[in-house]
Amino acid sequence: MAINEKMIEEILNKYPAKVKRNRKKHIVIRDSAQENQEIEANTRTIPGVVTNRGCAFAGCKGVVLGPLKDMVHIVHGPVGCGYYSWLTRRNKARAEDPEKNFLAYCVSTDMQESDIVFGGEKKLTRMIDEVVEILKPNAITISATCPVGLIGDDIQAVARAARAKHGVNITAYSCEGYKGVSQSAGHHIANNGLMEKIIGEGDLEEPPSKYTINILGEYNIGGDSWEVERVLNDIGYEVQVVMTGNGSYEKLKNAHVAQLNLVQCHRSINYIADMLETKYGTPWLKVNFIGIRATIESLRNMALYFGDEALIKRTEEVIERELAEIEPQLEPYKKICSGKTAFCFVGGSRGHHYQGLYEELGITTVLAGYEFAHRDDYEGRDVLPNLKTDADSKNIPDLHVTPDEGRYRLKIPVERMEELKKIIPLNDYKGMINEMVDGSIVVDDLNHYETDEFIKVLKPDLFSSGIKDKYIPQKMGVPTKQLHNYDYSGPYAGFRGAINFARDVAMGFSTPTWNFIVPPWKHNPLLEGSIEQCSDDTCVKEVGA
Amino acid sequence: MLDCTPKEIIKRSGGMINPAKTCQPIGAMYAALGIHNCLPHSHGSQGCCAYHRSHLTRHFREPVMATSSSFTEGASVFGGGGNLKTAIKNVFSIYNPDVMAVHTTCLSETIGDDLPSIIKGAEVPEGKLVIHASTPSYQGSHITGFSNMVKGMVTYLAKATRDEKKEQVNIIPGFVNPGDMREIKRLGGELGVRSIIFPDTSGVLDSPMIGKFNMFPAGGAKVEDIRDSGNSKLTIALGYYASSDSAHLLERNCQVPAITLKTPIGIKATDDFLMTLRSKFVQEIPNQLEEERGQLVDVITDNHHHFYGKKVALFGDPDILTGLTEFILSLGMQPVHVLTGTPAGTLTGSGIFEKEIKEMLAAAGHEGRVKAAGDLFELHQWIKNEPVDLLMGNTYGKYIARAEDLPFVRVGFPILDRGVHSYLPIVGYRGAMRLVEMISDTLLDRQDRDAADEDLELVM
Numbered sequence A: 001m002a003i004n005e006k007m008i009e010e011i012l013n014k015y016p017a018k019v020k021r022n023r024k025k026h027i028v029i030r031d032s033a034q035e036n037q038e039i040e041a042n043t044r045t046i047p048g049v050v051t052n053r054g055c056a057f058a059g060c061k062g063v064v065l066g067p068l069k070d071m072v073h074i075v076h077g078p079v080g081c082g083y084y085s086w087l088t089r090r091n092k093a094r095a096e097d098p099e100k101n102f103l104a105y106c107v108s109t110d111m112q113e114s115d116i117v118f119g120g121e122k123k124l125t126r127m128i129d130e131v132v133e134i135l136k137p138n139a140i141t142i143s144a145t146c147p148v149g150l151i152g153d154d155i156q157a158v159a160r161a162a163r164a165k166h167g168v169n170i171t172a173y174s175c176e177g178y179k180g181v182s183q184s185a186g187h188h189i190a191n192n193g194l195m196e197k198i199i200g201e202g203d204l205e206e207p208p209s210k211y212t213i214n215i216l217g218e219y220n221i222g223g224d225s226w227e228v229e230r231v232l233n234d235i236g237y238e239v240q241v242v243m244t245g246n247g248s249y250e251k252l253k254n255a256h257v258a259q260l261n262l263v264q265c266h267r268s269i270n271y272i273a274d275m276l277e278t279k280y281g282t283p284w285l286k287v288n289f290i291g292i293r294a295t296i297e298s299l300r301n302m303a304l305y306f307g308d309e310a311l312i313k314r315t316e317e318v319i320e321r322e323l324a325e326i327e328p329q330l331e332p333y334k335k336i337c338s339g340k341t342a343f344c345f346v347g348g349s350r351g352h353h354y355q356g357l358y359e360e361l362g363i364t365t366v367l368a369g370y371e372f373a374h375r376d377d378y379e380g381r382d383v384l385p386n387l388k389t390d391a392d393s394k395n396i397p398d399l400h401v402t403p404d405e406g407r408y409r410l411k412i413p414v415e416r417m418e419e420l421k422k423i424i425p426l427n428d429y430k431g432m433i434n435e436m437v438d439g440s441i442v443v444d445d446l447n448h449y450e451t452d453e454f455i456k457v458l459k460p461d462l463f464s465s466g467i468k469d470k471y472i473p474q475k476m477g478v479p480t481k482q483l484h485n486y487d488y489s490g491p492y493a494g495f496r497g498a499i500n501f502a503r504d505v506a507m508g509f510s511t512p513t514w515n516f517i518v519p520p521w522k523h524n525p526l527l528e529g530s531i532e533q534c535s536d537d538t539c540v541k542e543v544g545a
Numbered sequence B: 001m002l003d004c005t006p007k008e009i010i011k012r013s014g015g016m017i018n019p020a021k022t023c024q025p026i027g028a029m030y031a032a033l034g035i036h037n038c039l040p041h042s043h044g045s046q047g048c049c050a051y052h053r054s055h056l057t058r059h060f061r062e063p064v065m066a067t068s069s070s071f072t073e074g075a076s077v078f079g080g081g082g083n084l085k086t087a088i089k090n091v092f093s094i095y096n097p098d099v100m101a102v103h104t105t106c107l108s109e110t111i112g113d114d115l116p117s118i119i120k121g122a123e124v125p126e127g128k129l130v131i132h133a134s135t136p137s138y139q140g141s142h143i144t145g146f147s148n149m150v151k152g153m154v155t156y157l158a159k160a161t162r163d164e165k166k167e168q169v170n171i172i173p174g175f176v177n178p179g180d181m182r183e184i185k186r187l188g189g190e191l192g193v194r195s196i197i198f199p200d201t202s203g204v205l206d207s208p209m210i211g212k213f214n215m216f217p218a219g220g221a222k223v224e225d226i227r228d229s230g231n232s233k234l235t236i237a238l239g240y241y242a243s244s245d246s247a248h249l250l251e252r253n254c255q256v257p258a259i260t261l262k263t264p265i266g267i268k269a270t271d272d273f274l275m276t277l278r279s280k281f282v283q284e285i286p287n288q289l290e291e292e293r294g295q296l297v298d299v300i301t302d303n304h305h306h307f308y309g310k311k312v313a314l315f316g317d318p319d320i321l322t323g324l325t326e327f328i329l330s331l332g333m334q335p336v337h338v339l340t341g342t343p344a345g346t347l348t349g350s351g352i353f354e355k356e357i358k359e360m361l362a363a364a365g366h367e368g369r370v371k372a373a374g375d376l377f378e379l380h381q382w383i384k385n386e387p388v389d390l391l392m393g394n395t396y397g398k399y400i401a402r403a404e405d406l407p408f409v410r411v412g413f414p415i416l417d418r419g420v421h422s423y424l425p426i427v428g429y430r431g432a433m434r435l436v437e438m439i440s441d442t443l444l445d446r447q448d449r450d451a452a453d454e455d456l457e458l459v460m
């Protein structure tokens, strides 16, 4: 069913007036006739509304820092935050040296009441000492949780002192959960820290190969990055570091040598992408390795950037080979999926990225949105100059970097860069809305009530989101797909990933379980028996009615 | 796997590495879900609420609905009263529960928000209730949080409205699965004793698929029943750590005598539970339960050679461990390491965990390492120093199991990598039978896996 403003109005009418005014601005019906459709995003969550959003700590430690495998990530605070961010995101890592892989470790200072009253700096210092002595990581991060800032623990000073004492890179992140309005604040804080204190620490001066790249905003969920790297390596690229899936301190500190940075998740890593350009002159290219067409386009754009005939040719060869492998496998799944509709509500980039893959399977995305993205992720980076900073974003300082005197290098001539910008998304992202079909809905920070109502109106065949809302549509008989953690499957990226995804989605549609929801006695009331046994007229009517 | 954990144990004091506990609010949220028509609310920044919902959802594979006060920096500096009042208004107009159960987080506790007065000043619609519990995460554990929310239920809801007590029993089941709460209720029912069980997450977090989503499913303890708990003749607190504080509060407030028993895991603890009901309510134990008990003893006898004498390492929540250790001993197995992350002495009266378990071990003629406020890093080191035949605990144990190549039985909270467990009990005779099956199958699967071709046997 097509949706219109009036229907949205009716859904919102249940809200108290203030909530209604607020939420209205976060919902847009796509209409390509209008230029620049605006949406409100990255503003405060309304208290008392069932949201999917998390906090700055989750964005910093959970998303950006956590996947770096050869570092110990100390969480300074009471035990919970560290506990919940321990192995729960499926950011896979394989270590060259198993004694330098700390992903299975959760290190928390487990602050007690006395630490809250008298300060927790001493305990944090002891924890760092113990980590250095027992675990011997290549580097350490310290992330603050809610109470730390309030009680005035100076984690930056503790980190500095410990770094001096142990001679190990130790960085601190003041990512208390109340900062900003969502995980997004934490991404920014983590980006600043990595850029300021780690990237560039290494002493590599030259790229290790002709086509050296970094992949930014790729967290190797379910092994995505490995599938992408398989193809990239085959074409001839050398990946210096992935930020941050399966990434490491050892690789990250030399990220400055790359000739190109790929940006997969724009939201969580665009700060580093921009700063790398300013500091080292490395442009970034917005890529999308989710979906076959998007993957092909990304590969071709990369080849265009380097502009080398052999590389372009090799790219086409690999694409052809991969397609030949997967296309026949995809067919049976397409048959099952074709003609279906989906909701696609995910963090800060996947709400967009998966729409293309759905389309390839014949599934139309009728509603999409982000949990914590900003307006540029919806409307494109052209909107950036118009964004006002509000009280919440002001709390997260921008890091101002300047060109590195020794290492700044123009990677390609200015004119060529300008030419390329016209044909490939260099240093640019066009956002989600532009690519959506007319009449579909875009919802920012979709909450439970709206989920419920939109499902009733639009009756999607598939609901894709996260763990917190997974089981709600499922209870209604709507198949679900977790796009944060892939329901423990994957990889979904690249060519082979598309097959895994198609298989999993088709499985959701085909599982026989949906046929059993209504028990047979509900279809088939005890008509005959009741009528015979009941002599009273009214009784017969009731039973038969 | 866990290759960075050395065998040599160095004393640490900087906090936890691989904790065996989590923070209070998740326990409070879980307890609140055990009230019918209740929406839990987390008063703090929204990250806590998101984490707790995710973790509970992963354990139960069910929707877990809760709201947050969504603090921003301003609220953290000036207090979250405004946020809570807005939340209360929104919750009742949008979701319309009967009860909103607010718990605090480390943030609102550190700020020192005064919840009772904020709630008093809020617009709460006629006939609706807002209850609260203080759950600072820098004390105790998720078990403490559960206990505190149950105390909140007693404080706000339970009333003694008559002089003479009714022939009914209150049962506080502790932090166990809905499948366990269901079984505890069934046991009471089989005995014919009217029981008020609260909190009760059965029918909420094990709700059936009916083709429709109910934000407030059919299950949960009814508010009028929790109110009426003040008129009961007796309260049985199952589990010292999760349940005894609220039972004693009910005793003080409403003069309902309280008895604390072990979580009824295994024969002895289930016997104790039934014997207590029998003596207080002068009921005969029905045949059905005697038969179940007999079946349990029968399967243990039939299968004892599969597990007798095996060494076990156990970790998890203190009340579960106390019952489980007793049962493991009744199977003739040897618990050599028993560890909980929950501190022993956070509740009134000093910790009994270590003492109780050590006494059980001593009575069985065993020695073992027992620790409260421990972590899994240490448990792993213990195992490296004194190997075991079997590991039992929550999902996090799978890493140790793999590192040390140990058979592993999942029991407790959270279990994030397997389904169905939360629907089925480990309490009562039937729950014990299920445990026997899990333990012996796990050990036998391992034996089969490792057997040479010529040693693989059809009949075992």
Ligand code: SF4
Pocket (backbone or CB within 6 Å): A077, A078, A079, A080, A081, A082, A145, A146, A147, A177, B023, B024, B025, B044, B047, B048, B051, B104, B105, B106, B107, B137
């Ligand atoms: S901030 Fe405190 S209450 Fe929230 S998850 Fe962390 S430890 Fe738990």
Ligand code: SF4
Pocket (backbone or CB within 6 Å): A063, A217, A219, A265, A267, A268, A346, A347, A348, A349, A350, A484
């Ligand atoms: S890909 Fe999405 S979920 Fe992952 S970090 Fe980026 S915004 Fe978050």
